[in-house]
Amino acid sequence: MSQEILINVTPPETRVALVENGVLQEVSIERERRRGLVGNVYMGRICRVLPGMQAAFVEVGLSRTAFLHASDIAVPEAVGEEGEGRRSDSIVDLVREQQQILVQVIKDPIGTKGARLTTHITIPSRYLVLLPDSQSVGVSARIEDDAERTRLKEAVQAFVEDGDPCGYIVRTAAEGASLEAVEEDRRFLLKLWSSIQARAASAQPGTLVHEDLPLLLRSLRDLVASEVEKVRVDSRENYQRVKAFCDKYLPDLVSRIDYYPGERPLFELYNIEDEIQKALERKVQLKSGGYLIIDQTEALTTIDVNTGGYVGHRTLEETIFKTNLEAAQAIARQVRLRNLGGIIIIDFIDMLEEEHKRQVLRALEKALERDHAKTQISGVSALGLVEMTRKRTRESLEHVLCEPCPTCMGRGSLKTAETVCYEIFREILRESRQFEAKRLLVLASQEVVDLLLDEESASVAQLEEFIGRSIRFQAEPLYTQEQYDVVLM
Structure with missing residues (x-):
């Protein structure tokens, strides 16, 4: 699979598009006035403990207090009366009001909700993710070759056994990487974590201790894989910045970075602007003549599949099956492109044959395998609906680019x-x-x-x-x- 990463930079806004085989799959937008917070580490102060919700509100210097659930608090195991290790799960035993606490943002403020926090700090780099409060070693499930998984796990496990105080997750990008490169990554992460600890020791509550990379550089760290043939940047200044970053951290990528000096805008050249406009519409047309209707609400997103103008050539069941198969591919792309998160309900056209249902579900699962966000499909419900979840960390494309209509107040309809x-x-x-x-x-x-x-x-x-x-x-x-x-x- 051929991939290209296109980076469009203007002073107020950075946009990054991931194109696979000429088709836009993902787009990320970061504005200078409203940068994402995921990955940032803050020194916070507990301002309110809510036993009924098993959570606490934390002041971290943002416009709204952030939310910390008991399950996201890392604590040493308590020793019980019989000497058995036991962790208290009650929020009142884990934190107290006015307590200072080092936290990391795992979910941006979305709608009326504040940022979601954790004390399980994780620091990612190119090949590894550092886990300061753990000594476990894990390997990305996307690395499927057993020999490669074993090679990487044993190498990283050796670091921990040699006295390394932290644990690690081996990222997908480490597949095929030399052990020297992985070791260099580890040293960089340990140095970075030491500097974070030093800043945290003297930080006042409500201050930023560590800021994650801006989108321009974060996309190189997280998106670039062996399939990426070209990274094109349309700003000379930022091209030099990207090149310097890659010289230091991603030397194997330097030869694939390209400056685009053309008169025609980069996103227009690749038809990205039109695709972004289409991604804001409710209706998605399928090549066969069928279509999808996508509706986002605060609680969940619904996707309805319709045959539309597709009449097929054989039986009704065959027409429905082919429409659903095409819809499964389109849904996986739309979910990534629109950055839909949370609960997603898909209403495929009703199929009679169990084998057809199984194949459509398998097609959806396979199409979602390339999604960087974690997805989980629960199967077909008694009503014939497919229920799935997708990890939501940032606002959807619609919420980034749009606001509720002031005329209908977001209802989508007006009184006559x-x-x-x-x-x-x-x-x-x-x-x-x-x-x-x-x-x-x-x-x-x-x-x-x-x-x-x-x-x-x-x-x-x-x-x-x-x-x-x-x-x-x-x-x-x-x-x-x-x-x-x-x-x-």
Whole structure:
């Protein structure tokens, strides 16, 4: 599989696109005014302990207090009465109010929720992830070759057995790497962790102790694999910055870095801009004529599969099966591209044959294997729905680029002009009973006023007769269809 990483940099914004075989698979956006926090380490202070939620709110210097759950707190095992190691799981035994605590952000603030924290600090580099509070060694599940897994695990295990105070996870990028490169990575991580500890020792609560790399460099550390043929940067200054970073930490990548000086914007050349626009739409067209409908809500994301204009050539079951197979590939791409997280419910078209259901599920699992975020599929429910989860650490593409519509307040629908007319009638009745006035003035949108003066004119006349007062109407061009005011005169 051929991959390219495209990096578009402007002073206020950095965008990174991962393209596989000419098709956009992932896009990450970081803005200078609102940089992501995942990976940052802070010296925090516990401001409130909530036993009922088994959690605590922590002040780390952000606009909202952050959230720390009991399960995300690393503590030494307590020794029980019989001498057995035992860990207390109650939040009141783990932290206390006003306590200073070193924490790391594992989930950015999303919507109205503050950042999610952990005290299990992890420091990633190219080949390894340092685990300061552990001495275990793990290997990425994406490294499938047993001999390679054994080689890497034994090498890293030897570091720990030689007195290394920390544990490690071997990253996918370490596959095929020399042991000298892995050892160099380890020394760098230990040096970095020592500097973090030194800064933490003198840090005041609410201060940043360690900041993760910016998107420009983080993408090289996390996304670049052997399949990446080219990294293209459209800014000369940042091309030099990327090159210097790779000279120091990723020497094998230097030859694949390319500066793009073209007049035509890099993202436009690869059709990335159009793909980003499509990723903000509800409807995703499939090549066969079928389509997906994707709806994001605060609780979960739903994906509905429809045959649309695809009529097939053989039986109905075969048509449905082929549409679902194509949809499985498209869903895996859309989930990555839109950075959808949390619970995702997929409503495939109902299939009768169990073998078809199994193949569609397998196609979805296989398509999601290349996803960098952890996914879990629970199978087909009794209602024929596929339930899955995807680890959410950052805002989805829609939440980064968009905001709720001020007209409908994010509902996606408006009250009809007719509905607003009847609300106005009820408001006039209510106010006429409560207050004395010679006449009433109704301010509303042009559509509502037109309806009141035309189709509802008879109702308005009846209402004037009933309340014994005249009613005037005035169109307000800045009012939305749902806005209105009844003024007593």
